[in-house]
Amino acid sequence: MEAPQYVAARVQQALAEDGRTHELGIRVDIRGDQLFLRGQVSGAEQRERLGQVAHEVAPELHVHNEINVVEASAPGEDEHLD
Amino acid sequence: MTDLRIAAVGDIHLGEDVRGQYRKKLDGIEDRADVFMLAGDLTRHGTLEEGKVVADELRGLPIPVVAVLGNHDYHSDLQYEIASELRDAGVIVLDDDGVVVQCGDKKLGVVGGKGFGGGFAGKCASEFGEREIKNFVSHTRHIAEAWKVALKEIVADHRVVLSHYSPIKETLEGEPHEIYPFLGSYLLAEAVDTAGADLILHGHAHKGSEKGMTPGGIRVRNVALPVLGRAYCVYCLDCEDDMQSHEG
Numbered sequence: 001m002e003a004p005q006y007v008a009a010r011v012q013q014a015l016a017e018d019g020r021t022h023e024l025g026i027r028v029d030i031r032g033d034q035l036f037l038r039g040q041v042s043g044a045e046q047r048e049r050l051g052q053v054a055h056e057v058a059p060e061l062h063v064h065n066e067i068n069v070v071e072a073s074a075p076g077e078d079e080h081l082d
Numbered sequence: 083m084t085d086l087r088i089a090a091v092g093d094i095h096l097g098e099d100v101r102g103q104y105r106k107k108l109d110g111i112e113d114r115a116d117v118f119m120l121a122g123d124l125t126r127h128g129t130l131e132e133g134k135v136v137a138d139e140l141r142g143l144p145i146p147v148v149a150v151l152g153n154h155d156y157h158s159d160l161q162y163e164i165a166s167e168l169r170d171a172g173v174i175v176l177d178d179d180g181v182v183v184q185c186g187d188k189k190l191g192v193v194g195g196k197g198f199g200g201g202f203a204g205k206c207a208s209e210f211g212e213r214e215i216k217n218f219v220s221h222t223r224h225i226a227e228a229w230k231v232a233l234k235e236i237v238a239d240h241r242v243v244l245s246h247y248s249p250i251k252e253t254l255e256g257e258p259h260e261i262y263p264f265l266g267s268y269l270l271a272e273a274v275d276t277a278g279a280d281l282i283l284h285g286h287a288h289k290g291s292e293k294g295m296t297p298g299g300i301r302v303r304n305v306a307l308p309v310l311g312r313a314y315c316v317y318c319l320d321c322e323d324d325m326q327s328h329e330g
Contacts, residue, residue: 022127022157025288040288040308045099072107072307075114078087078316081281081301 004030007058011035014057020049026067028054035061040070084320086188086240089114089145091314092121092285093306095154096135105139107313112144115316116185120173121285121305122152122196122246125164133164137171146183148174148192152246152286156196176244178228180236188320191238193229197247197270197284198222201263226273233277240319243274245284252294253304254287271296280319 008028016024023046026039035058041047051065089111094104111118120140125132133155140147149168151161165175174181178195200207200222209219233241248254248266257265265287274282275298282300288308292315295301305315 019127022154042095042307043100070308070311072104072313073311074107075089075312075314075316078114078318079303080085080318 007061008035011054011057014053015050018053021046021053023050026050030058030061033061034064036064036066038066040068042070042072044069084186084188085318086185086190086320087115088117088119088190088242088281088283088317088319089314090119090121090244090283090303090305090317091307091310091312092246092283092304093123093152093288093308094120094136095123095126095307096139097126097132098135101135101138104313108139108143111314115314116145116188117183117190117192118143118145118147118314119192119242119244119283119305120147120149121244121283122150123154123285123306124149124151124168125155128155128157128160128164130158130160130163130167133160133167136164137167137173140168140173141171143172146174146185147172148176148181148183148244150176150194150244150246151196153196178225178232180232182236182238188240189238191233191236191241192244193232193236193241193279194244195225195229197245197249197286198225198267199247199264200267200269202251202266202268205262206268207263222267222269226267226269229270230273230277233274233279241279243279243282245270245282246286248284248287248290248302248304249274249282250294250296250302253284253292253302254290256289256291257287265290271298271300271302274298274300281317283317 180193249271
């Protein structure tokens with residue numbers, strides 16, 4: 001059986017290099033047959049694509065997609081640099 | 083004396099599926115800021131189609147727009163074509179050079195480019211050993227030298243440096259320490275400290291923190307959109323009436 005660290009590294013590399021995702025900052029943790037994705041992306045579609053790529057790279061694991069979608073809000077208070 | 087108001091953001095990562103959405107968030111930016119700066123990673127995969135989306139989102143804004151590219155914008159080896167699309171849309175794209183933007187009665191000098199990595203003093207790569215490592219470090223060194231020369235040559239009331247990679251590790255707090263060498267280099271800060279500037283803006287570190295300063299005391303702001311959580315932030319230089327810094 002392949003060590004989970006190598007599987008996690010392969011998933012993380014795929015998330016960065018797959019043309020559908022190219023997401024560099026996603027954390028991948030494996031515990032037993034469970035794979036957890038954590039991080040932030042700007043859209044729900046990107047979150048789904050990340051889950052799909054992770055599933056394809058490690059189909060034997062159950063993927064828990066815990067990635068948050070963060071929407072950019074309106075600009076807030078200015079900062080004055082004196 | 084009037085404030086010089088700089089709106090800034092990085093890492094907007096636009097793709098064809100979000101066409102038109104970011105532009106809506108720029109409505110009224112001319113009432114809030116004198117210039118809009120983009121700190122790289124404007125696209126997701128660096129394709130020309132994405133570059134055209136970015137160009138369309140920024141086209142015809144009523145204030146000057148200055149941008150640099152980020153590593154994502156280089157991914158498809160189409161960085162020059164993307165820069166050309168942006169320039170055709172009226173965006174000033176810096177590539178290790180500078181520009182002077184007229185903001186009301188002030189001249190704002192902006193110097194910058196993509197920047198690059200290598201790490202921070204005491205924990206960084208050196209130009210030693212294999213050619214690949216030497217190329218990595220010397221790429222950053224050449225960029226830093228170009229910025230220093232551009233900053234010294236520019237004539238303006240204020241000077242701001244616009245980068246994608248970080249010049250300091252303080253604004254990387256939150257990122258894993260192991261990847262700091264891929265997020266920035268102290269060589270960038272050293273160059274700017276030598277030549278002088280009022281502010282450095284960068285992106286790239288989505289999990290980093292917003293505020294820091296160089297060893298020489300120049301304010302640094304990580305304006306990556308995931309860090310700001312907002313469409314852009316506004317930084318004011320020369321604030322005589324309200325000298326208080328709005329922290330937090």
